[in-house]
Amino acid sequence: MAAKRIVVGVAGGIAAYKACSVIRQLSEAGHQVRVVPTESALQFVGAATFEALSGQPVRTGVFEDVPEVPHVRIGQQADLIVVAPATADLLARAVAGRADDLLTATLLTVRCPVLFAPAMHTEMWQHPATVANVATLRARGAVVLEPAAGRLTGADTGPGRLPEPDEITTFAELLLARGDALPHDLSGTRILVTAGGTREPLDPVRFIGNRSSGKQGYAVARVAAQRGAEVTLIAGNTAGLADPAGVEVVRIGSAAQLRDAVSKHAPEANVLVMAAAVADFRPASVSAAKIKKGSDSEPSSIDLIRNDDVLAATVRARTDGQLPNMHTIVGFAAETGDANGDVLFHARAKLQRKGCDLLVVNAVGEGRAFEVDSNDGWLLAADGTEVALEHGSKTLMASRIVDSIAALVGDR
Ligand code: CTP
Numbered sequence: 001m002a003a004k005r006i007v008v009g010v011a012g013g014i015a016a017y018k019a020c021s022v023i024r025q026l027s028e029a030g031h032q033v034r035v036v037p038t039e040s041a042l043q044f045v046g047a048a049t050f051e052a053l054s055g056q057p058v059r060t061g062v063f064e065d066v067p068e069v070p071h072v073r074i075g076q077q078a079d080l081i082v083v084a085p086a087t088a089d090l091l092a093r094a095v096a097g098r099a100d101d102l103l104t105a106t107l108l109t110v111r112c113p114v115l116f117a118p119a120m121h122t123e124m125w126q127h128p129a130t131v132a133n134v135a136t137l138r139a140r141g142a143v144v145l146e147p148a149a150g151r152l153t154g155a156d157t158g159p160g161r162l163p164e165p166d167e168i169t170t171f172a173e174l175l176l177a178r179g180d181a182l183p184h185d186l187s188g189t190r191i192l193v194t195a196g197g198t199r200e201p202l203d204p205v206r207f208i209g210n211r212s213s214g215k216q217g218y219a220v221a222r223v224a225a226q227r228g229a230e231v232t233l234i235a236g237n238t239a240g241l242a243d244p245a246g247v248e249v250v251r252i253g254s255a256a257q258l259r260d261a262v263s264k265h266a267p268e269a270n271v272l273v274m275a276a277a278v279a280d281f282r283p284a285s286v287s288a289a290k291i292k293k294g295s296d297s298e299p300s301s302i303d304l305i306r307n308d309d310v311l312a313a314t315v316r317a318r319t320d321g322q323l324p325n326m327h328t329i330v331g332f333a334a335e336t337g338d339a340n341g342d343v344l345f346h347a348r349a350k351l352q353r354k355g356c357d358l359l360v361v362n363a364v365g366e367g368r369a370f371e372v373d374s375n376d377g378w379l380l381a382a383d384g385t386e387v388a389l390e391h392g393s394k395t396l397m398a399s400r401i402v403d404s405i406a407a408l409v410g411d412r
Pocket of ligand 1: 255274275276277278279280307308309310311312330331332333334
């Protein structure tokens with residue numbers, strides 16, 4: 001992506017030190033970063049650190065460098081403003097339209113997307129004043145990330161932790177790539193997402209697996225949660241991906257475990273997104289002890305039996321009236337062309353065969369779709385609509401998929 005001008009606002013919370021990683025990641029991605037801390041932020045991290053990381057001067061007040069009119073100019077020139085951490089006080093001042101320091105003045109002058117990454121104690125996050133302030137900022141078009149749950153300062157735990165720097169910069173890049181705000185339009189929608197590859201055991205130490213990294217499914221879960229959905233993520237093998245903030249994660253190993261987890265959670269879900277790479281086959285028998293070379297149990301071949309098709313079974317259950325809450329089912333297909341037809345030919349047939357409402361299609365081949373951070377493809381809908389998904393990050397692709405889900409949810 002072409003270099004952009006990004007303002008990183010830092011409010012005064014203990015998580016201010018994590019803003020350093022955000023600044024570094026955005027600078028390393030080639031963007032021009034201007035850091036605008038509050039006075040209290042400088043109680044936690046010194047101006048010299050922010051200046052060294054951004055290569056730009058750091059000011060907090062509106063009476064410094066007055067001839068340059070920084071309280072107006074910084075905001076006017078920004079392509080994006082990220083406030084991390086955004087404290088309860090900073091959110092309140094932003095809602096009130098205060099301009100009593102350089103950061104709040106900048107927030108009043110920007111016309112670009114605004115991303116707040118809140119961090120505060122759970123009580124503050126859940127206080128009606130903060131809840132109302134967050135709702136107001138979202139109604140005005142700002143993106144206010146859901147904080148992560150976990151250990152806070154001191155011994156207490158709960159929602160209020162600053163989302164990890166990776167998560168913040170992922171959304172920063174997403175807002176720059178989309179060029180518009182991310183709507184907060186999925187409140188009240190329950191979305192079940194499966195991600196990653198399943199592992200079919202042969203013995204206690206070996207399995208048959210696949211190359212799925214889980215990144216695409218995680219990105220869908222992350223974006224849907226930040227658009228307000230209540231998200232449960234059923235995660236297979238995902239190579240150590242961090243849990244997305246605000247998402248309930250259920251871990252599974254085999255295709256049978258994935259099937260059971262989907263059956264358990266599907267009745268409450270309104271949307272199912274089957275991004276997992278579910279093994280079609282499993283070994284017919286699993287050895288209780290490790291299979292040894294040269295022993296009587298040494299296999300000459302592995303017999304396989306068919307796993308249930310979870311997507312098809314869920315579509316059937318809905319058709320049979322067993323899932324009255326489920327209105328949108330999304331399948332994924334990684335396809336190659338062959339002598340019978342191209343990728344889209346096979347994908348259209350799969351959409352018909354599976355009976356889902358949307359099918360996300362990736363063309364697979366060398367360096368495409370698996371284990372990489374970017375993707376492209378098509379989104380085929382049961383009503384015949386076909387949308388090409390532009391090449392971009394898996395997060396950008398997830399946001400396009402969630403756009404289509406939100407449109408179907410909105411039509412109901
Ligand atoms: N899927 C599933 N259960 C399976 C296999 C696949 O729910 N046992 C889901 C995947 O999560 C994905 C979709 O079905 O959303 C398509 O997966 P794919 O492997 O392409 O489908 P298959 O029916 O196995 O098609 P093919 O005949 O091309 O292997």
